[in-house]
Structure formats: C-alpha cells, structure tokens
Amino acid sequence: MPEYQLTLKDKRIVWGSVIDIEPLIGKYPTDSIRQGADSGLDWNLPSGIYRAKEVVMELDKLLEAMLVQLGEPVNGDPTVLLDSLQANLAITGRVSSLPLGPLALEDKAGVELTAQAVRIGEQLVSWAREINSRKRVLSQYGPETLGKLEFRSHCYGHPLIPEAIRQVWGPKGGPRIMQIYNEYLHQFVLLRDALLPFANWEQVPFEVKEHTEFKGLRFLEPAREVFLTHLLGKKLTHKTIVQYAQSVVSSxxxxxxYGFQYRLGTVLPAGLGESAGMASRYLLRWHPVQTIQAEVSQDFPSISFDYEYGDYYAAPRSEAGSGTPGNEDTLLLSEGHYEQPDVARLLPATDSDRTMLRFSLEVEGREFSVDLGQLFRGHRFLYRPQGNGNADVAFAKRASIGLHQASVILAHSGLVTNADGIHFIPTGGNELIRWALLGKLYPENVVLLDKGDRDELEAAYVSGKGFGTQFLVL
Incomplete structure (x- = not known):
C-alpha cells in the first residue's frame, strides 16, 4: 500500500500505509428493524462499521415510524419532531441536552469543544431533515410494518419543545410514540457527544457491536458520563479526550x-498537517493509515502512542546559549538562512513496552527528529503575541536578544531552554521547522509569531508568563 501523506501548504508529512475502509462501511448482517419480543417490531443498530451519517440513516427509521403512527395530519411532516431534535442538540435553551453556552467555558479545551458541539449538532439535524425528505424508509417498509414498531426506551426522557409535546401526547400520540421519540433523541445525543473529540468527525469510522440489553450507541454511556463530568467540571485534559476517543471507536x-492506532486507522491531535499558529490544540483527527505495521495475517494492532518524556518537567535539558546578539532591526531581517525542508516523516520508535513516534526532517543535510508527543505538548502550551501594553517590560527585554538558527536548536539533546534572556528563532515561515521546534523547546515561555513586524514583536515581548527566559519562533 502507498504511504499516507498530509499536505501542509507546499510541504508534506508522510508515514505508514494507506488503508481503505470504504468496503467495510454499511455492511450489516441484519436489519435494524426486526421482530421484537412480542408481536411488535423492535429497533437496534446491527453490528458493523459506521460513520455518523450511516447512524443518522438508521435513526430515520424511528422518525418515519413515528410519523406513520401519528397519522393524519402529521403523517409525512417531520417539522415539529425535527425542530425539537434541533433544540435538544443546541448548546443553549431550555431543552438543551448539553448546555455548554451558559457555562462560558474559557479554557482552551472547553472553547474548542463548545464550537465543535455546535458544528456537529447543526450538521446532524441537517442530515436528519435531508434523509427524511427522501421518504426511502416509508418506501422500503411500508406503513403497515412501520406501524408495528414498538419498544421500551430505558432512560429518564429528554425534554421537548411545546409543539412537540402537543404532537407526541396528542390524540394519536401517547406512551408508545413517546418511547420511540425518546430513543430517537437519545441516540442523536449519544452520537453528537461521541464525535466531540474529532475535528473530522464526519469521516471517523467506529464499530458498533449489537447488544441485547441496550440499544444502538448506548454502549458509550459509561465513557460519555466520565467525559462530560470532566468537560462540565472544567477539568478536561488532553488525556481525558484521548481516553474518550478510544472508547468511542472501540479500540x-x-x-x-497523546494518540492511538486502532484497526480502522490512526488518531492523532488535529494540529498535524495544519499551520501551527492556527491549529486546534485539543481536538483529534482520524487518519486512514496504519502507522504501526501488523504481523502477517494479523489484524491491525491497537496501540497507544506514548510520550518520550512522561513528565516534561523531569526531561533532560540543554542550554541554548546566548546566540548571536541582535536587536529589533536585525530580527526583522532574519528569515532563517538554510535549505528549507519540504518533507517530514513520522517514524515509529519502541522502548521496552512503549510505542513512540518521531517527527523527522532534514535540514542542511542533517536529519533531526523530535518526539511527536512532545511536539503536540509544546503546541498546547505555546503562546501567541497578545501584548498587555506594558511598554516598560517590552523595552527592558529588547536589551537582551539572542538570534539562533533552527538547526542549532534542533541539534541539542533533550529539551532546549536557557537561564535568561529573549531568544529569537527564524524559520523562514517553514511550517515543518516551526512544528519541530515546538517539540524541542522546553514548553514554558514559547511565543509563536506570524509576521515578525514591529507591532507583533512589541506584543510578543510582553506575552507568555511575563518572566523568565522567552523563545520567539517566527
């Protein structure tokens, strides 16, 4: 199989072997509508590999069954039921199932996941409306079969908008309709929450194993409860997100x-393949690649990717040195005078019972590599130029500036720091080098620049912790 590759502007990151999961999607041994315990029909997701849209297609069977059982004039008009779904998946409002909006989450992970919840919820409802408008379920099963769908939905119930309450509990409604609708809403909530960790959530394949004791995605409820406890308690860490993602895809x-491989691909922090200054810090991204090769005739192994330094504070460190003395004028002219690499590789490394990945690239004829986990850690901890107007501090810092070549920094062992001063590292705008430096610099007071003009430098001087050694990466 060919190598997998990400394109980053005019650069590439390559590794592993491409895998094709398309033949696995939508191949299910049984129908989701099947004979129930009594004379009625039941519903459950059959075992198989799904993506988000496949689940929405299976849930449309519940919606169409409700419309048939509600009869005229509701029959065929899902508007009210879908409006209530939309309100349930919103992050604000009385019936919201995940009221992140009022929490005003300000931590970086919370902000990213709040925006993610909005995106996913809106798209799921859009799909639900689009799929139901085709009426394929009604054509496939007919009203007589859909009229027999009946089961018990085991949860306390999701609140409905007033219009939905009147419809579900109206003359043609009642407990039977409410049970189906409750399950319909609950499965959508589970689906939305399951996909929160993934930036490319529409593409993520996950395995569902059919259980007799619960329906559809309910196998995710224990992991979801732990995850939401951390999210709503504002104690969410990158590790918590990875643990939840591993449960979602049944790894x-x-x-x-910081990431993992499972039989349907590899999951890594979403920043890989994006500009370091703009990339997500906490979301993950699924890639259709086998990163660690399996033995012949074996399934792809599930493997967790470990940090080289479990505790970066205890990692070995090297001093960057004073560098070449510089001032604001010399910094503005510095672009990094060396051959620009255009390819980086992810290389597996093993140490005892651990599996690690190295981010490797060639600069000036020399190969440099950093731990991929430390690279992502450095990205989560970096600062952006956000000046606070403290001109006195900015002026004092200008007096002690050292100019460093990226290749010299990358050649050091361990993580690179310094006792004092401000240290400027130009990269010529090369995103591969910028990412590599984030994996090499001690992640305490690193500021990532975009333009390197006077205004940005002024803001950078007073960004970060406000004390100690500072590294500016342009």
Missing amino acids: GLSAAG
Whole structure:
C-alpha cells in the first residue's frame, strides 16, 4: 500500500500505509428493524462499521415510524419532531441536552469543544431533515410494518419543545410514540457527544457491536458520563479526550497517551498537517493509515502512542546559549538562512513496552527528529503575541536578544531552554521547522509569531508568563 501523506501548504508529512475502509462501511448482517419480543417490531443498530451519517440513516427509521403512527395530519411532516431534535442538540435553551453556552467555558479545551458541539449538532439535524425528505424508509417498509414498531426506551426522557409535546401526547400520540421519540433523541445525543473529540468527525469510522440489553450507541454511556463530568467540571485534559476517543471507536485500549492506532486507522491531535499558529490544540483527527505495521495475517494492532518524556518537567535539558546578539532591526531581517525542508516523516520508535513516534526532517543535510508527543505538548502550551501594553517590560527585554538558527536548536539533546534572556528563532515561515521546534523547546515561555513586524514583536515581548527566559519562533 502507498504511504499516507498530509499536505501542509507546499510541504508534506508522510508515514505508514494507506488503508481503505470504504468496503467495510454499511455492511450489516441484519436489519435494524426486526421482530421484537412480542408481536411488535423492535429497533437496534446491527453490528458493523459506521460513520455518523450511516447512524443518522438508521435513526430515520424511528422518525418515519413515528410519523406513520401519528397519522393524519402529521403523517409525512417531520417539522415539529425535527425542530425539537434541533433544540435538544443546541448548546443553549431550555431543552438543551448539553448546555455548554451558559457555562462560558474559557479554557482552551472547553472553547474548542463548545464550537465543535455546535458544528456537529447543526450538521446532524441537517442530515436528519435531508434523509427524511427522501421518504426511502416509508418506501422500503411500508406503513403497515412501520406501524408495528414498538419498544421500551430505558432512560429518564429528554425534554421537548411545546409543539412537540402537543404532537407526541396528542390524540394519536401517547406512551408508545413517546418511547420511540425518546430513543430517537437519545441516540442523536449519544452520537453528537461521541464525535466531540474529532475535528473530522464526519469521516471517523467506529464499530458498533449489537447488544441485547441496550440499544444502538448506548454502549458509550459509561465513557460519555466520565467525559462530560470532566468537560462540565472544567477539568478536561488532553488525556481525558484521548481516553474518550478510544472508547468511542472501540479500540480496546485502556491506557492513553497523546494518540492511538486502532484497526480502522490512526488518531492523532488535529494540529498535524495544519499551520501551527492556527491549529486546534485539543481536538483529534482520524487518519486512514496504519502507522504501526501488523504481523502477517494479523489484524491491525491497537496501540497507544506514548510520550518520550512522561513528565516534561523531569526531561533532560540543554542550554541554548546566548546566540548571536541582535536587536529589533536585525530580527526583522532574519528569515532563517538554510535549505528549507519540504518533507517530514513520522517514524515509529519502541522502548521496552512503549510505542513512540518521531517527527523527522532534514535540514542542511542533517536529519533531526523530535518526539511527536512532545511536539503536540509544546503546541498546547505555546503562546501567541497578545501584548498587555506594558511598554516598560517590552523595552527592558529588547536589551537582551539572542538570534539562533533552527538547526542549532534542533541539534541539542533533550529539551532546549536557557537561564535568561529573549531568544529569537527564524524559520523562514517553514511550517515543518516551526512544528519541530515546538517539540524541542522546553514548553514554558514559547511565543509563536506570524509576521515578525514591529507591532507583533512589541506584543510578543510582553506575552507568555511575563518572566523568565522567552523563545520567539517566527
């Protein structure tokens, strides 16, 4: 199989072997509508590999069954039921199932996941409206079959908008309709919440194993409860997100690092393949690649990717040195005078019972590599130029500036820091080098620049912790 590659502007990141999951999607041994315990029909997701839209297609069967059972004039008009779904998946409002809006989450992970919840919820409802408008379920099963769908939905119930309450509990409604609708809403909530960790959530394949004791995606409820406890309690960490993602895709992994491989691909922090200054810091991204090769005739192994340094504070460190003395004028002219690499590789490394990945690239004929986990950690901890107007501090810092070549920094062992001063590292705008430096610099007071003009430098001087050694990466 060919190598997998990400394109980053005019650069590339390559690794592993491309895998094709398309033949696995939508191949299910049984129908989701099947004979129930009594004379009625039941519903459950059959075992198989799904993506989000496939689940929405299966849930449309519940919606169409409700419309048939509600009869005229509701029959065929899902507007009210779908409006209530939309309100349920919103992050604000009386019936919201995940009221992130009022919490005003200000931590970086919370902000990213709040925006993610909005995106996913809106798209799921859009799909639900589009799929139901085709009426394929009604054509496939007919009103007589859909009229027999009946089951018990085991949860306390989701609140409805007033119009939906009147419809569900109206003359043609009642407990039977409410049970189906409650399950319909609950499955959508589980689907939305399951996909929160993934930036490319529409593409993520996950395995569902049919259970007799609960329906559809309810196997995710224990992991979801732990995850939401951390999210709503504002104690969410990158590790918590990875652990939840591993449960969602049924990886079988218990220990969590910064990413993982499972039989349907590889999951890594979403920043890989994006500009470091704009990339998400906490979301993950699924890639259709086998990163660690399996033995012949074996399934792709599920593997957690570990940090080289479990505790970066205890990692070995090197001093960057004073560098070449510089001032604001010399910094503005510095672009990084070396051959620009255009390819980086992810290389597996093993140490005892750990699996790690190295981010490797060639600069000036020399190969440099950093731990991929530390690279992502450095990205989560970096600062952006956000000046606070403290001109006195900015003026004092200008007196002690050292100019460093990226290749010299990358050549050091361990993580690079310094006792004092401000240290400027130009990269010529090369995103591969910028990412590599984030994996090499001690992640305490690193500021990532975009333009390197006077205004940005002024803001950078007073960004970060406000004390100690500072590294500016342009």
